[in-house]
Amino acid sequence: MLKFILRRFGSSFLVLLGASLLLYVLTINSGDPLKDLRESNADNREYLIEQRIDFMGLDQPWYARYWDWLTGVGKCVIGQCDLGTNRSGQQVIDLLGLAAASTLRLVVLATVIAMVFGVLIGILTAIRQYSGIDYVVTFLTFMFFSLPVFWAAVLLKEYLAIGFNDWLASPDPGFSWPTIIVVGLVLGLALQAVLAGNARRRLFTFLGAFVFTCAALPYMDWLNFARYPQLGPVVITLVGVAAAVGATVLGAGLKNRRVLYAGLITAVLGLVAYYATYGLLWDPNWLIILILAVVAIGVAIAIGRLMGGYSKGAATLVSVFTAVVMGGLIIVEHLFRSWPSYLEIVGRPIATIGSETPNFTGTFWEDFLDKGTQLLLPTILLALISLASYSRYTRASMLEVSQQDYIRTARAKGLNERQVILKHAFRNSLIPITTIMAFDFAGLIGGAVITEQVFGWKGMGELFRTGLEQVDPAPVMAFFLVTGTAAVLFNLLADILYAVLDPRIRV
Structure with missing residues (x-):
């Protein structure tokens, strides 16, 4: 080697x-x-x-x-x-450092999102081959892939930035009932297509999602969630427990109680960490967040190793995943806390050009929000465009692998479908996907020239274009x-x- x-x-x-x-x-x-x-x-x-x-x-x-x-x-x-x-x-070395930092901040998140969701969508459409959701996802992914970048960027600026900023600036920003009903219908149709099942199960899934939307959006209006968002310990705990249960279902199955208990214990410790670190995270720096992240991962690994028994590997993965989810929720809670003060500073939060507000001064979380909102539109654009290739390659690879003899043998031995898909089919289908991921990330480091120009980012693409001109x-x-x-x-x-x-x- x-x-x-x-x-x-x-x-x-x-x-x-x-x-x-x-x-x-x-x-x-x-x-x-x-x-x-x-x-x-x-x-x-x-x-x-x-x-x-x-x-x-x-x-x-x-x-x-x-x-x-x-x-x-x-x-x-x-x-x-x-x-x-x-x-x-x-000095070009100085210009290169600034351009590379700007481009990496722009493309890394978009690439990771496209990889994760593209692979998940590819697995789902391969499992549901020739179903309604397969056709809909195929249509949407190819549509996103075919969109002209500059035109899609203009649409995002118009509706997701300018439209949202105007709505937020209105005296009483709220969801109208026609909007609530449309969102409920779309969410219900999408969820029943993903979960599938017989007609009765699909109907209950659709009605549940629709009723939940019609109740949740007015409740968010009553809380004035757009200006004063919040999660709170109850929501953080429920989402953490759901993450632990979901990861256990995918990783080992609910019958493996040791793995489930490892995830649940991590979720409970995450709630304890929410209160224990609240003052420390009031106005932190990146070093503090990095240290806390390392401690959280270390504790999660220890819990997985101690609680896992013969399933130490699966328990460790579930515990680490739950810790990451809980840590992310804690960070989101602190961002929500800083959102009202950030709105007072900038007024219109979703930016349409540039990588940060010039001469911006604020707390750590307000600065985080400033850079994050500047990053929102180009990240969505790049992720949507890249999503198609990952989902289609994953689908094709999964379908090819599913026809192999060892997959039929695994099913004949009595393995459940989760083990067949995740432990046998998915791992072997990753080989061609690995090539796409490697070259896609390497190419994106060169900068998304058109995207950077439309959104005013001074990155690698801008450096290259200026040099040529x-x-x-x-x-x-x-x-x-x-x-x-x-x-x-x-x-x-x-x-x-x-x-x-x-x-x-x-x-």
């Missing part, structure tokens, strides 16, 4: 070297970097031209400029990267360095994951 990895690294290095040379030559020959100054009427035009020639090294032959760039990149080995300056004299090779090569290296590393990671998922590949 080590020999294989080293060989791949060697071949990848040669590919990156050749590609960098080609891209450098293409970039410097794509236009005139002095065009705007040659057409200028400024009195100091000649000085500006000489200054730009000096910054960009235009008085040197192309191979000398490329060698200077390659030498600067080679210094990264000793931690002294020198990626040169752009045509304005700014200005015929400036330094930003373009910095972009290539990050994205090319990411593509190679994630390709290698996919190969290693193959061996983890399927031991036969190791041979």
Whole structure:
């Protein structure tokens, strides 16, 4: 395996070297970097031209400029990267750091959401092949995949940002009864399609969801939830217990009481942590949250190991999942607490452009809300577009695996459907999905150029586009360095994951 990895690294290095040379030559020959100054009427035009020639090294032959760039990149080995300056004299390494941080903040969450929900939707549609929900999901995913990014971004800005902000700014923001009925009908139809069953079960599921919606939305209006949201210990406990039970059903089955008790104990300790950390989380910092997260995961692992018995692995997973859910709910509760004060500062919370409010000052949670609301629209857009590929690949892979002999053998041995799907079919269907995940994440690190431009994000895509427009090779090569290296590393990671998922590949 080590020999294989080293060989791949060697071949990848040669590919990156050749590609960098080609891209450098293409970039410097794509236009005139002095065009705007040659057409200028400024009195100091000649000085500006000489200054730009000096910054960009235009008085040197192309191979000398490329060698200077390659030498600067080679210094990264000793931690002294020198990626040169752009045509304005700014250090590209500084611009790259800001652009990479902005892009990662934009695409990581969208990619994770698309992966998780895409895989879940793919499994569901594979299980319900050719059912009503399969056709509806297929139609929706391909529709989202086919949407022009700029047009979908405009729709999100109009209805999810401007429309919501106008509704929230009204004297009495509330849900009208036609809206409540439509939401109840849609939720009821979707839930009965997902849960399936006979006609009676579907009817009760639909009626239950509809009645719950018609009761919950007016109650939220009465609480003025839009301006003063809250969860409270009761809701946090109920959701935590539901997470523990649901994870037990999927991971081990409700008959395995040890696993169930591990999850329930974690949920109860999460409620204790809600009160114990309330003052500590009033205005924390990232270090405090990281320490608390590590402690929570450690306690969850300990509970799973102590309570699991012969099912220590399943109990640990259920306990950790429950701890993550409880921790997330506690963070949401603190965000809800800061929402009214945040509204007083910004007025219209859902932003349509930029990655953060300029010169924003507030508490930790208010700053968190500011960056989160700026992130909302582009995250939804990227997740919806990426959702189709993950769901379709998962569905196709699951259907192919389900026809294999070992799946029929597993059912013939008497294993329940949960074990057949999760422990046999799903794991083996992950191999082709792993490739898509690796390359998709590597590609997104390069930045969503159109999305960044529409929403005013100064990320990797913006860095690349600006470099090309200005015929400036330094930003373009910095972009290539990050994205090319990411593509190679994630390709290698996919190969290693193959061996983890399927031991036969190791041979």
